[in-house]
Amino acid sequence: MNRDVILVTILLLSLSQWSSSALIHAGYNETQASYSRPVVASSNTILVPDDYRTIQQAINAAEEGDTIFVGTGTYYEYVVVDKALSLLGENNNDTIVDGSGIGIVVSVIANNVAIHNLTIQNGEIGIWLGYSRNNILSDTTITDNSYGIYLWGSSNNFLTDNIASDNYDGIYFYSSSDNTVSGNIASNNSYGIHLDSSSANVLVDNVFSSNTNDGIRIYHSDNNVISDSTISNNTYGVYVADSDKNLLSVNKVLNNQDGIYFYYSRNNILTGNTIANNSQYGVFLDSSSNNEIFHNSFIKNIESSRSVNSVNSWDNGVEGNYWSGYLNTDANRDGIGDTPHLIGENNQDNYPLMAKFSQFNLIENGAYMINAISNSTISEPQFQSLNNRTNTVSFKVDGGSFCRISIPHSLIDPPLTVKVDGNPSSYFKKVYSNGTHTWLYFSYVHSEEHEITLIHTPPSEQLMLFQWAIFGLAIITVILFSISVSYYRLFNKQKKIIKAYEREVGNFPVSHEERARMRFIKDVIEREEKLEEFKKKYGIKIQPASNLEDLVEKLGVKKKS
Numbered sequence: 001m002n003r004d005v006i007l008v009t010i011l012l013l014s015l016s017q018w019s020s021s022a023l024i025h026a027g028y029n030e031t032q033a034s035y036s037r038p039v040v041a042s043s044n045t046i047l048v049p050d051d052y053r054t055i056q057q058a059i060n061a062a063e064e065g066d067t068i069f070v071g072t073g074t075y076y077e078y079v080v081v082d083k084a085l086s087l088l089g090e091n092n093n094d095t096i097v098d099g100s101g102i103g104i105v106v107s108v109i110a111n112n113v114a115i116h117n118l119t120i121q122n123g124e125i126g127i128w129l130g131y132s133r134n135n136i137l138s139d140t141t142i143t144d145n146s147y148g149i150y151l152w153g154s155s156n157n158f159l160t161d162n163i164a165s166d167n168y169d170g171i172y173f174y175s176s177s178d179n180t181v182s183g184n185i186a187s188n189n190s191y192g193i194h195l196d197s198s199s200a201n202v203l204v205d206n207v208f209s210s211n212t213n214d215g216i217r218i219y220h221s222d223n224n225v226i227s228d229s230t231i232s233n234n235t236y237g238v239y240v241a242d243s244d245k246n247l248l249s250v251n252k253v254l255n256n257q258d259g260i261y262f263y264y265s266r267n268n269i270l271t272g273n274t275i276a277n278n279s280q281y282g283v284f285l286d287s288s289s290n291n292e293i294f295h296n297s298f299i300k301n302i303e304s305s306r307s308v309n310s311v312n313s314w315d316n317g318v319e320g321n322y323w324s325g326y327l328n329t330d331a332n333r334d335g336i337g338d339t340p341h342l343i344g345e346n347n348q349d350n351y352p353l354m355a356k357f358s359q360f361n362l363i364e365n366g367a368y369m370i371n372a373i374s375n376s377t378i379s380e381p382q383f384q385s386l387n388n389r390t391n392t393v394s395f396k397v398d399g400g401s402f403c404r405i406s407i408p409h410s411l412i413d414p415p416l417t418v419k420v421d422g423n424p425s426s427y428f429k430k431v432y433s434n435g436t437h438t439w440l441y442f443s444y445v446h447s448e449e450h451e452i453t454l455i456h457t458p459p460s461e462q463l464m465l466f467q468w469a470i471f472g473l474a475i476i477t478v479i480l481f482s483i484s485v486s487y488y489r490l491f492n493k494q495k496k497i498i499k500a501y502e503r504e505v506g507n508f509p510v511s512h513e514e515r516a517r518m519r520f521i522k523d524v525i526e527r528e529e530k531l532e533e534f535k536k537k538y539g540i541k542i543q544p545a546s547n548l549e550d551l552v553e554k555l556g557v558k559k560k561s
Contacts, residue, residue, distance in 0.1 A: 007230045046068045050486065055075055055097065059083070064319040065414060071090050072503075075096065076098050077097065078536070081109070084110055084112035086116070087115045087116070091117065096120075099121070099124070099126075101123070105118050105126050108128065109132060113552060115140060119283075121145065124147070126149060127142060129157060131153040131249050133155055135154075136160065140163050141162070141163045144165070146168045147169045149162070158180050159181045161183040163186075165193075167190075168189065170192075175196075177332065181201065186208050186211070188210050190211060192208035193206075196220060200223075200224065208230070213236065214234060216236075217233070223245050226247070228249075231253045236261050237257070240262045240288075241264060250359060253282075257276040259282045263288065265291070268290065272357075276303075278301045280304070282305055283304070284306045285312060286309065288312070293312060294313070297356040297357050299324045313344060314350070322373070323349070330354045333402075333427065335404030358371075362383045368411040373404040374397065374403040375401060379392065379395065393411070397449070397450050398508050404440070405439070405440050409435075414430075420453075422453070427442060428441070428442040429441055534554045
């Protein structure tokens with residue numbers, strides 16, 4: 001084996017391992033505040049099998065801080081790590097430690113140990129951490145054991161990017177706290193991960209799938225965080241028994257028999273999860289009360305929820321959950337259903353969501369969480385500052401027709417306006433504000449994709465818009481007043497004409513023809529008086545028609561038959 005190649009490989013593995021540890025440490029700094037960084041660099045490198053034939057011989061010869069590099073091959077031995085060092089395999093598919101079906105294959109009883117890039121298989125316990133702290137286990141495959149990874153009374157350890165498969169318990173914690181489990185795959189076990197009397201652990205970005213019993217079992221364990229994980233094709237996705245104050249957030253719980261099952265468990269929070277296509281129940285609560293369940297999306301489960309001897313909160317007082325079977329309306333267009341979703345006796349979602357819940361992060365002088373309820377797919381969120389005064393949040397929506405979104409004031413101050421593809425939204429309103437966040441609802445034409453921009457409008461511009469609105473309203477008022485005055489005058493004029501006509505013809509119940517006849521007779525009499533005056537004055541006699549029929553005949557007008 002070429003020693004220069006080996007040393008370069010060790011350096012690369014060490015840097016990779018340190019960077020993974022640093023990223024996890026940064027992401028969970030508050031939760032894991034007491035962590036110290038495990039030893040990964042070495043003052044001396046020992047090669048197996050070049051320097052020592054077995055791994056255990058190399059460990060026995062090593063000093064604190066040394067690195068043991070294990071070349072490819074199968075090592076049939078039981079390894080006890082009793083000092084702070086790094087154990088690095090050349091290739092985790094081909095660097096195998098085999099327990100021959102009995103015992104503990106790798107036992108870690110020291111602190112500050114790093115194990116990387118191995119396969120550990122075929123034992124009673126694959127790898128055991130007993131009363132051990134500040135260790136890293138990464139990029140290792142643990143398979144064909146009764147217990148794959150077993151932590152007993154151990155804390156502040158990192159389990160990162162491992163595969164635990166075909167064990168009884170893929171990962172088992174007993175009385176172990178403040179550990180981080182990140183990026184692991186636990187599949188085809190009886191239990192993916194089992195937390196027993198273990199608290200304050202963080203499980204993030206893992207896959208627990210195709211386990212014959214539970215993807216995750218939490219028993220008599222409090223204050224754990226399970227987030228951003230995929231939990232699928234298990235009998236129970238997550239089984240929580242006699243456990244309190246755990247947080248299950250932003251997980252995908254899919255295609256299990258029961259998605260999430262609570263048994264005698266209290267004060268847990270279930271939020272932001274997608275719980276879909278489970279063959280029996282989405283969530284089942286048995287004798288479990290005072291849990292908070294909101295912002296979850298229950299989609300196409302045979303039965304979305306079941307509550308037995310339990311009273312829980314199914315919304316946060318403003319927003320509840322999305323239920324794919326909820327068919328009621330949203331008449332006021334705020335993204336919340338008009339009627340509660342009934343779950344069982346003393347249990348209902350008072351603010352059911354009209355579309356799936358989703359979250360996305362924006363990083364701008366800190367992390368900002370944006371909550372959205374939309375029947376569109378949201379992607380490419382961005383934050384932009386323009387001219388040091390106008391802040392915008394933009395993202396794309398694909399399909400759908402509406403979005404309800406929550407914007408932190410610390411990210412972008414109100415007042416806000418919404419633009420769709422650079423134009424004002426066809427419908428937009430502020431639906432709620434609590435002093436720290438503003439909730440907006442807006443709609444758009446259903447199509448393949450739109451660019452949405454939420455823009456902060458400074459108060460001066462708001463004032464200008466208000467002034468223009470007042471000016472426009474004043475002009476409209478003047479125009480309407482002028483029209484009203486003209487109409488009033490025309491009405492009065494017509495009214496006078498009608499009264500004059502009534503005075504002329506009277507209010508007798510006679511026909512128009514009779515009224516014309518009467519008017520003609522009156523005219524004849526007046527004309528005879530004037531003709532008589534004319535005759536007396538000028539001595540000339542004018543002979544008029546004696547009656548209406550005579551006049552009609554002289555004029556040659558034909559009467560209607």
